[in-house]
Amino acid sequence: MFNRFSNAQSDFNLVPVESVLDPPPSDYQDGEAISFVFLISLSVTFAVLMVMLIIVALYVTFCAADESEFDEEEASAMPNIFRKKRSGVLLDGSFLTPGHFDDSQALLEQEALELPRLSRFEVELYRRSQELQKMCPPNIKEFGTYMDAVDKQIIKDRGIQSYYLLPSINDNVDQYGNFLPSFIVQDKLDILFTKHNRSASTIMNYPLPHNKKEAVYFEVKVFKLPRTPNSIFSCGLTTCPYPYFRMPGMAQFSIAYESTGKLRMNNPFYANTLLPKLQEGDVIGFGYRYRSGAIFITHNGKKLMDLAHNVGIDLFVGIGAMNAAYTRSYSREGLLEDCDNVSLRERILASDLDMKAPRVINEQLETVHDPSESDLASDEIELHVNLGQLGFVYVEANVKKYAFGSVFGDIGVPPAYNGAETKNDVVLQKGEELPPKYPSEELVPITSGSITLQEGEPSSLDPAEYEQDSSSFDRIHNGSLEPKPKNTKKRGRKKRGKRNARRTNR
Numbered sequence: 001m002f003n004r005f006s007n008a009q010s011d012f013n014l015v016p017v018e019s020v021l022d023p024p025p026s027d028y029q030d031g032e033a034i035s036f037v038f039l040i041s042l043s044v045t046f047a048v049l050m051v052m053l054i055i056v057a058l059y060v061t062f063c064a065a066d067e068s069e070f071d072e073e074e075a076s077a078m079p080n081i082f083r084k085k086r087s088g089v090l091l092d093g094s095f096l097t098p099g100h101f102d103d104s105q106a107l108l109e110q111e112a113l114e115l116p117r118l119s120r121f122e123v124e125l126y127r128r129s130q131e132l133q134k135m136c137p138p139n140i141k142e143f144g145t146y147m148d149a150v151d152k153q154i155i156k157d158r159g160i161q162s163y164y165l166l167p168s169i170n171d172n173v174d175q176y177g178n179f180l181p182s183f184i185v186q187d188k189l190d191i192l193f194t195k196h197n198r199s200a201s202t203i204m205n206y207p208l209p210h211n212k213k214e215a216v217y218f219e220v221k222v223f224k225l226p227r228t229p230n231s232i233f234s235c236g237l238t239t240c241p242y243p244y245f246r247m248p249g250m251a252q253f254s255i256a257y258e259s260t261g262k263l264r265m266n267n268p269f270y271a272n273t274l275l276p277k278l279q280e281g282d283v284i285g286f287g288y289r290y291r292s293g294a295i296f297i298t299h300n301g302k303k304l305m306d307l308a309h310n311v312g313i314d315l316f317v318g319i320g321a322m323n324a325a326y327t328r329s330y331s332r333e334g335l336l337e338d339c340d341n342v343s344l345r346e347r348i349l350a351s352d353l354d355m356k357a358p359r360v361i362n363e364q365l366e367t368v369h370d371p372s373e374s375d376l377a378s379d380e381i382e383l384h385v386n387l388g389q390l391g392f393v394y395v396e397a398n399v400k401k402y403a404f405g406s407v408f409g410d411i412g413v414p415p416a417y418n419g420a421e422t423k424n425d426v427v428l429q430k431g432e433e434l435p436p437k438y439p440s441e442e443l444v445p446i447t448s449g450s451i452t453l454q455e456g457e458p459s460s461l462d463p464a465e466y467e468q469d470s471s472s473f474d475r476i477h478n479g480s481l482e483p484k485p486k487n488t489k490k491r492g493r494k495k496r497g498k499r500n501a502r503r504t505n506r
Contacts, residue, residue, distance in 0.1 A: 110269075114269040114270075117269075117328065117329075117334075117337070118269075118327070118328055118329065119326060119327050119328040119329075119331075119368050119370075120370060121198075121199075121326040121327060121370070121371055122326075122327050122328065122329065125199055125245060125246060125250075126268050128243065128245060128246075129243045129245075129246050129250070129251045129252075129268070132241075132243050133243065133251065133252055136241050138239035138240065138241065138242070138252065138253045139239055139240055139241075139313075139314065140239060140253060140313050141313065141314065142312055142313065143210075143293075143311075143312050143313055143314055144210060144314070145314065146207050146240070146314040147206060147207070151206060155206065155209060155405060155409075156405075156409060156410055157409045157410050157411045158408075158409040158411065159404075159405040159406040159407055159408050159409030159410075160387050160388055160389050160403070160404050160405050160406070160407055160408075160409075161188075161407075161408060161409065162206065162409070163188070163189070163204055163205060163206055163387055163404060164185070164188035164189065164204070164205055165185045165188065165189060165191055165202045165203070165204060165205075165317075165319070165385070166185075166202050166203060166204075166205060167181075167185055167202075168181040168182045168183050168184070168185075168200060168202070169244055170182040170197075170198075170200045170244065170245065172196050172197075172198070180194075180196035181194060181196065182194060182196060182197040182198070182200035183197060183200055183202065183321070185202070189384065189385040189386075189387065189389075190223075190382070190383070190384045190385070191319055191382070191383050191385070192224075192380065192381070192382045192383075193231065193233065193321040193378065193380060193381040193382075193383075194378070194380060195377040195378050195379075195380060196377075196378070197231070197321055197322070197323065197378045198322065198323050198326060198371060198378070199245050199246065199247065199320075199321075199322035199323065199326075200244060200245060200320060200321065200322070201238075201242065201243070201244060201245070201246060201247055201248060201318060201319060201320025201321075202244070202318070202319055202320070203238055203240060203242055203316040203317065203318045203319075204316050204317040204318075206316075207240070207314035207315055207316050208237075208288055208314070208315050208316070208317075208404075209404055209405060210290060211401075211402075211403070211404065211405055213400060213401055213402060214289065214290070214291070214400055214402070215287050215288060215289040215290065215400070215402050216287065216288050216290075216402055216403075216404060217285060217286070217287040217288075217388075217392065217394065217397040217402035217403070218285065218286060218287075218317060218385060218386060218387050218388075218404065219283050219284065219285040219298075219385075219386045219392055219393060219394065219397075220235045220283070220284050220285070220319065220383050220384070220385050220386070221281075221282075221283045221383065221384045221386065222259075222278055222279065222280055222281060222282045222283070222284075222381075222383060223280075223382040223383060223384050224280060224380060224381060224382035225259070225278070225279065225280040225379075225381055225382075226280075226379050227279075227280075228361060228362045229259075229324075229362060229379040229381070230323060230324055230325050230362040230364040230365055230376070230378065230379050231321055231322065231323050231324060231378045231379045231381055232247075232258060232259050232260055232321065232322060232324050232330060233247070233258070233259050233319070233320065233321035233322075233381050233383065234247045234248050234249055234256035234257060234258040234259065234264065234319075234320055234321075235248065235256060235257055235284060235286070235317075235318070235319050235383070236248040236249055236254060236255045236256030236257055236286060236318055237254065237255050237256075237286060237288075237295065237315040237316065237317065237318060238251075238253065238254040238255075238256075238315065238316050238318035239252075239253040239254065239313065239314070239315065239316065240314070240316050242254065242316070242318060246320065247320035247321065247322055248264075248318035248319070248320050249264030249265060249266070249267070249271070250264060250267070250268045251266075251268065252266055253266060253313075254266060254318060255295065255307055255308065256318070256320075257275055257278075257284055257286075257297060258271065259277070259278040260273070260277060260278075260330070261273050261274070261275045261276055261277040261278070262274075262275070262340075263275055263307070265307070265308075272340065273338075273340035273341070274305070275297070275299065275304060276299055282299065282300055283299075283300055283301070283393045284297065284298065284299055285297065285298040285299075285392070285393070285394050285397070286298075286317075287394075287397070287402060288311065288315070292309060292310070293308075293309060293310040293311040293312055294306050294308065294309045294310075294311070295307045295308045295311055298393075298394045300393060301392075301393040301394050301395065302394075303394070303396075317385065319383060319385070321378075321381050323376060323378040324362075324365055325362075325364040325365055325368075325369045325376050326368070326369055326370070326371050326376075327368070328368050330365060331365050331366070331367065331368050332361065332365060332366050332367070333368070335361070335365075336348065344361075362379075364376060387403060387404040387405075388402075388403020388404050388405070388407070389403075389407055
């Protein structure tokens with residue numbers, strides 16, 4: 001018995017307990033190495049984060065003052081009208097804008113400083129603009145509230161065809177009282193400023209639409225502009241109503257790109273030269289992004305800058321021009337005082353002071369003219385507005401479809417009434433059946449009972465003759481009787497004579 005148990009124990013080959021519990025020596029060493037590497041990487045990451053936090057703290061401590069001052073200056077230069085609340089509700093109109101002050105005393109001080117630098121014509125325009133916007137305040141309600149349901153339906157049905165520039169309402173007349181238009185609108189969106197223009201502007205009949213895209217965009221092409229013109233023009237966005245005698249950018253609540261390269265925002269006194277000077281053939285564009293309320297500007301297909309952010313009001317496309325010879329801001333003296341016009345000032349200082357300035361400007365801009373004393377003809381300027389009826393020069397606007405809408409709207413264009421389309425039109429095919437087949441009820445002869453004749457009134461109706469003529473007409477129409485030949489005139493005369501004789505007997 002004991003031998004059997006010993007043999008079984010030897011067969012099982014039992015292993016000691018200590019040898020079973022001990023892990024393999026190689027695996028234990030690998031685990032220690034991994035944990036050590038992990039601790040090193042964690043400590044290095046923590047050290048890097050601490051260094052970054054220290055750098056940010058030093059930057060905020062020593063550099064945040066300059067940044068805050070820059071932000072305050074930028075915010076003070078940005079008109080509050082082009083800002084809205086975070087909830088999307090626009091603020092009221094009793095806030096500051098460049099060139100306008102809530103303090104009447106500050107406004108008087110600004111006018112006392114700036115108005116003497118302007119010509120009499122410019123001062124008159126400034127006063128008129130103030131009076132007009134005081135009597136007719138601009139509409140500065142939230143974006144999308146200007147149009148009613150009827151206007152939106154018209155735009156949906158007609159698309160871009162529903163937009164057009166308002167005609168000239170300027171009060172220019174000659175000595176005989178004849179109206180002299182400051183500009184002529186052609187084909188709804190093409191505008192030509194005439195030689196009679198002194199200072200005028202126009203706006204679109206509807207504001208910027210919401211086309212359910214990322215943004216809306218339009219372009220203006222300089223189709224005609226002399227090399228050294230005596231007139232300037234500006235294109236941009238304005239509110240409604242806007243002074244019809246004031247270029248965009250010079251009155252309250254407007255942004256404009258001037259042909260002189262100046263960017264003017266709500267400022268009748270001063271503008272910054274930040275943009276390229278415009279020449280004939282150039283294309284400028286304005287865009288509005290719905291989500292951020294940003295307005296951006298392009299030049300010849302390249303984006304230049306963002307003008308404003310958080311714009312939340314209805315804006316209209318505005319275009320204006322004026323005769324710069326009547327102004328002091330754009331004459332020789334005004335250009336010399338312009339701090340941005342460095343090149344012209346250097347040329348004049350380098351030349352003889354007794355001689356006129358180099359011919360970099362029009363000769364009429366050498367001195368300031370008065371419209372009441374001299375009537376100078378303005379150089380004609382022609383501009384073409386593209387709302388999407390043609391391809392944009394700005395490629396992004398074409399790809400993302402920033403147009404004002406479809407070219408023809410939901411209704412579409414009428415049929416052409418020519419070519420192969422008419423063959424499938426039943427209504428147009430019916431018109432080829434000549435003579436038309438009238439119903440037989442309409443050919444019933446008129447009886448004498450249905451006609452009432454007054455005494456002494458002549459009558460050329462003979463019921464018997466009418467029945468005979470109607471029956472002959474039926475036979476001719478059916479082809480059973482040939483038409484009456486021309487040699488029957490004598491018979492007709494005899495019948496008329498008999499008929500007249502019967503009348504006299506009555």
